[in-house]
Amino acid sequence: MVSIGKRLHLEGIAAGRLAKPMALVLLCLLLSLVVWVMDRRSLSVQPLVGVIGYGFFVNALPFVVVFLLLLALSNRLSSGLLLTLFLAAALYGANYLKIKYLLQPVAFSDVFVLREFHLSTLHLLDNYAHPFWLLTAIVLLLLMVLATFRYDPGFFRRRSLARWGVLGVSLLACACVVASPAWLGDVYSSRRLRVVPWSPERTMLHAGLAGAILYSDVEYANALREPVSPEAIDAFMKLKPPATVTPPTVLPAASPAAVKPDVVIVQSESFFDPEILKDIDDNASLLPTLHKARAQGLVGAMKAPTFGGGTLRTEFEVLTGVPMLAYPEISFPYLQINRKHIPSLVQVMHQDGYAAYAVHPNDGNFWDRNKAFKAMGFDRFFSKKDFPASARHDGWYIADSSLTDMVEGLLSKATRPTFIMAISIEGHGPYEHVPVDDKAAWGRIPVPAGWPPKAVKEYRNYVYHISDADHELGRLWDFLKARNRPFVLVFYGDHLPGLQYVYEAAHGFDNGRPANTQRVPWVLVGGNGARPAQGRKIYSWMMGSEVLGAAGIKRPPYYTMLDRADRLLDAPGGGRLDTTVQDGIDSLARLYLNGRPLPKLSQPAAQPDTDVAAGATAKGAAR
C-alpha cells in the first residue's frame, strides 16, 4: 500500500510538471487555429478550409515563435497571447484591405514600403484604414498588457531554465528567418506549400499568408538572380516579325540639323475608358479628348502590369522596358532594385541630346522615386515640394491642371529638346468618398439607370477626376501644337482603378473578362506617324520603344528587341504574347538590367520609324 501511495504521489508530481508544457502546447494549437480563421476571413473563404493541412502548420509557426518569444520575455501568458493576436489581427486586417482595394494579398515585398515609410505613406494609408480605431486598439492593448503584469502570475518560476530554453529557441527561429538557411527553404518549399507563382491568392489559400510571406522571404535573396535562358533568346530571335504591318510613311531624309521633337509622357493615375464596361455605351461628353484622338487614329490599348494600385510597376516598365514578369519575385522595383544605375529610356534620350525631367506632384520619397529617378538619370525630379503652395488641389491630391502648368512651364523655359515624364495623381482613390471641387459638374455625370447608390457615387467620384485628366490632355495637346515645334505626346492610364461597386453594377466588361485583366488606353500624338497607335495592343514595357520610334531616335540594341516583340504582337493572330516572345524578352531584360551584352541580330529589325527626326518635325507640328 505504501509503495502504491508513493507511486501515485510521484505520478502526481510528474503530472503537475507536465501540466504547464501541455497547457502551452494546447495554447499554441489554439493560437494556430485562431490565426488560421483570421487568415481565411481576410481571404474571404470558408473559415476552416485547409485546417490541419501542411499550410496550417507552416502558417502558424511564425506566430507561435512570436508568442513564445513574448512569453519568455514578459513571463506572462496573457500578454504574450494578446500581443501576438494583435499583430496577427493587424497583418490580416491589412491583408483584407489590400485584397479589397488592390485585389492582391499582402506580400513579403510590402516590407519595402514600410522600410521607406514617410508621412506621405501614412497619408495614403489613412485613406484606407481609420487611424482613430487603430489608435484606440493600440491604447486598449497597452492597458490590457499592463493589467496582465498586475494580475497575471508569472508563467515560469524564478531562474527557470525552461524560460531561457524557450527564449533561446524562439530567438534562434527568428535568426533563421533572417538568415534563410537551406533547410528552411525545404520547409517552405514551393512544392510542399503548393505555391502558384502567377496567383498570390491561391498560394495564400494553400500556404496561409504567413506561410506565403516566409516562402517569399526565403526566395527573396534570389529575386534578382533570375536565370537567363540562351535557348529562350534563341527561339525569340528565330521568330520572324511581319515585314511591315503598317507601311512606313515616305518621308524626306533626315538631316542632322532637323529639329528634334520634345517628348512628353503623361502617366495618368487610374485612367481607363469606362466605355469598356457593359453598361456604359458612350462617354464622349466626359472624355472628349480621348474621343478626338480615337477619331484621328491615335489610340491603342495597353496592358499594364498592375491593377488598382502599384503605379510604380507600370512606370518602371515604361521607363526601363523591363517587364515585371522577368522578375516575378519583385513587386516594388524602385524599392527592391537598389542600384546606383538603372538602365532606362532617360539615358537613351540623354545620348540624343535631350534634357530629361520627371514631374510628380506627390512626396518625392513615395515609392522611393527620389532615389530611383536619380539612378535612371533624370536631370531633375520635380515633386510636390517644387509645386507652388497655391497649386490647385482636386480630389485627395494636387490637381492635374497644376501638373500641366508645371509641364508647360518647363517646356517654355527649355533651351534644348526636352523629355518630360509627368505622373499625375488627381485620379487616385479610394473613390467611395473623394472630395470634388465642382459639385455641379459631379452631379451632371450621367449614370446608367438602376445602379445602386454606392455604385453611382463611386462612378461619379472616379469619372469626375478622369474627366479632368482628359481635359488636361487636350490642354497639353493644344499647348504643344501652338508652340510650332515638333513634339511627341504620349498619354496612358497606369492601371484600372480598384472600384468596389461599379464593376459589379455595370455587369462587368464588354469582353467578359475580369477587371484586373483589362487594358488601359494609350494615346500617341505627334511623331513621324509611321506606326499609329490606333487599335494596336501593346504592353507597357514596349512604350519606350514606341516613343523612340515616334520621335525618330535611333533605338539602342535592347529597344530594338522590344520593337521586334512589338511587331510580333502586331502579326496576324497577335494581340497576346506567346511564351516564346515573353520568355525571350524576359531573358534579354535580365541581361540588359545587369549590364551584360545582348546577342546581335543577324538581320537588323525593321525600323521604318527610327531614322526620321525630320519626319517627326513635319508630322508632329502638323497634328
Added chain:
Amino acid sequence: MNRLSLLRLVALSGALSVLSGCGHSASLEVSPTHFLECHGPNTVVHVKWRVSRRVKLPVTIYVSRLGHPPVPWYSSSERVGEQDTGDWIADGSSLMLRDGHGKTLVQRTVTSDDCPKTGG
C-alpha cells in the same frame, strides 16, 4: 473534472461551433468540396441548400473567385433546392448562401488537390 474546467470546455466548444458556422439556420452542401486539377483548373459542383422558416426569402447563392468580390449566381424562393454550377468553379471559389436581407448564412469553399504523381 471540476465545474470551472467544464465551463471552459463548454465555452471553447461554443466558440469552435460558432467559428465553424454551426449556429446558422441554413445549410449549404457542395459536392465535391475538393477536386483534382488533372483535367483542368475548373470543375462543376452540385449545390444543395436548405433554410429554416425564420430565413427571409428569396435566398441567393453568390459565387466569388478567390480574391474577387462575390457576384450573384442563383436566386430561389424555395427553402430547399439544388442546382449544378457551370464549369467555372476554380480552386478557392466560394459559394455563399444569402437571405432576402443580403446577410450571408453559410459559405462553402471548394479547393483543388494536385494530381498524384505517376511513375518516376
